Amino acid sequence: MKAREGDLIETGANLIFDVKGLIHPADRVVAFIRYFPDEKGERTREGRSFGKVYSLPKRYALLKERFPEYLAYDPVFDETLCEVPVDSVKKHFKPVEKLQELRMSKCLDTLQDKAIQLAELLKESANVQWNAVGISGSILVGLHTSGSDIDPIVYGSENCKRVYSALRSMFENEHEYVKPYTRREMRVLFDFRSKDTAIGFEDFLRAESRKVMEGKFNGTDYFVRFVKDWNEIDENYGDVQYKNVGNAKVEATVVNDSESTFTPCTYKVENVKPLEGSTERIEEITSFRGRFCEQARKGETVIAQGKIERVTDRRQNKEHFRLLVGGRHSDYIVLEHRVLSS
Numbered sequence: 001m002k003a004r005e006g007d008l009i010e011t012g013a014n015l016i017f018d019v020k021g022l023i024h025p026a027d028r029v030v031a032f033i034r035y036f037p038d039e040k041g042e043r044t045r046e047g048r049s050f051g052k053v054y055s056l057p058k059r060y061a062l063l064k065e066r067f068p069e070y071l072a073y074d075p076v077f078d079e080t081l082c083e084v085p086v087d088s089v090k091k092h093f094k095p096v097e098k099l100q101e102l103r104m105s106k107c108l109d110t111l112q113d114k115a116i117q118l119a120e121l122l123k124e125s126a127n128v129q130w131n132a133v134g135i136s137g138s139i140l141v142g143l144h145t146s147g148s149d150i151d152p153i154v155y156g157s158e159n160c161k162r163v164y165s166a167l168r169s170m171f172e173n174e175h176e177y178v179k180p181y182t183r184r185e186m187r188v189l190f191d192f193r194s195k196d197t198a199i200g201f202e203d204f205l206r207a208e209s210r211k212v213m214e215g216k217f218n219g220t221d222y223f224v225r226f227v228k229d230w231n232e233i234d235e236n237y238g239d240v241q242y243k244n245v246g247n248a249k250v251e252a253t254v255v256n257d258s259e260s261t262f263t264p265c266t267y268k269v270e271n272v273k274p275l276e277g278s279t280e281r282i283e284e285i286t287s288f289r290g291r292f293c294e295q296a297r298k299g300e301t302v303i304a305q306g307k308i309e310r311v312t313d314r315r316q317n318k319e320h321f322r323l324l325v326g327g328r329h330s331d332y333i334v335l336e337h338r339v340l341s342s
Contacts, residue, residue: 001086003029005227005263006136006153008093009084013037014048015067016141017084020288021264022233025074028083032059033067035143043143050143055196057329076237078244078309079327093141095134095153102135111220115139115150118217121178122152122224125170126162133159136225149221157262160226164261167212167224177218181208185216193291196329203334211294213261225290226261241312248277249305250323251336252285257298264288266322267296267333278308280321285333289326292333301336 003009007019009031017031024030035043038051053059063071063082074081102108102116115135123133137151138144154163170178181189183205190204208214214223256268267285285304287293296302306325313319325331 001029001089001092002230003031003092004230006095006134006151006225008034008136008141009089010091010093010141011084011088012090014050015070016050016143017070017082018136022228022230023235023237025076025083025237027086028072029086029089030074030077030081031084032056032082033063033070034059035141036062036066043138043145045142052138052143056327057196076240077242079242095136095140096131096155097134098140099133099135100130102139109146111144111146111148111150112139114218114220115152117177118150118222119152122154122163122166125166126159128154128159128162132156133163149223150217151223151225153225153227155227156229157232160228160261163224164212164226171212171215179216180212181215197291197326197332198330199332199334203332206335207295207333213290213294223290225263226293227263239313239315241314243310243312245280245308245310245321246278247306248280248282248308248323249275249303250282251275251301251303252282253301254296254298257296260295260297261293263290263293265290265293265295267302269302271301275303276305280308280310282308282323283320284322286322286324287326287333292325295333296335302333303336304333306331 003019004022008016010016014037016035018034019031035050035052039049041049041051043050053062070082070084071080072083099119102112119133132155134153136153138148154160171180186205186208190201251273252269253271254267255270259266265287269285272282304323304325306323309322309324311320311322325333
């Protein structure tokens with residue numbers, strides 16, 4: 001099963017999971033629960049009510065309490081992850097196919113119509129093909145509400161660069177419909193995300209106010225996710241071993257931010273100074289969470305807290321260390337001159 005970041009999968013028990021990353025075991029998919037049947041749920045589809053769970057701690061808690069069969073220790077990632085057996089998947093939702101379906105439909109609600117408008121704007125402004133653009137999130141599985149976000153997704157490095165450049169141009173030229181968040185809107189976003197990430201508002205504002213991957217489209221929140229295409233991924237499950245070697249807080253200088261807009265995102269760093277925890281020589285900071293995209297730029301110094309992993313490439317018999325951010329509430333990346341207090 002070729003599942004990747006931005007896809008959603010549904011089991012026979014109507015549990016819906018969002019896929020994380022592009023590397024998965026042959027018989028399982030790394031994906032975290034997002035929607036589940038719930039009589040008190042506020043979202044409905046085909047007469048069935050669903051509940052939604054967003055924060056990572058709450059997802060783990062829900063799985064442990066109600067669906068522990070989807071939690072498993074993964075020896076390659078050296079972590080307990082939510083992994084869905086391929087033979088449990090009854091439907092695989094793909095963003096590109098969903099967008100094609102919406103474009104052909106003659107019966108759309110307001111949010112679906114906006115999603116198509118935004119996708120068309122990105123496609124035309126960046127001059128990319130339709131097969132490089134999709135719609136993810138709640139719209140993908142038909143569980144959106146009038147207050148839901150729009151979650152476009154773009155595939156392929158070159159396509160992503162073009163769309164990113166187009167979005168930046170829209171911000172700089174004060175596009176009629178594509179707008180950055182106001183400070184008040186940032187506060188709303190902060191109140192939501194801070195439940196899952198320990199960071200102060202000024203630190204949050206400093207990074208978020210520069211981002212173009214998120215904002216408002218004609219009054220509706222959007223978040224564009226950039227994902228590499230299949231032909232750009234040369235790693236198979238098991239080629240690289242990830243080993244947890246402890247937690248740390250470090251100061252580091254970003255020397256390469258070319259992977260900062262993708263999910264997963266990566267920042268190559270140098271001049272790494274340990275502030276707390278392990279003193280392993282870290283070469284990069286990585287996250288599978290979209291909120292840490294665009295977090296820092298080349299030449300900037302950051303303070304980051306997360307899990308140190310020893311990364312061993314078995315194909316080349318090489319290893320290095322990275323800081324993985326986003327697995328715990330205490331993980332963060334902030335600019336150095338606004339240090340988060342311990």
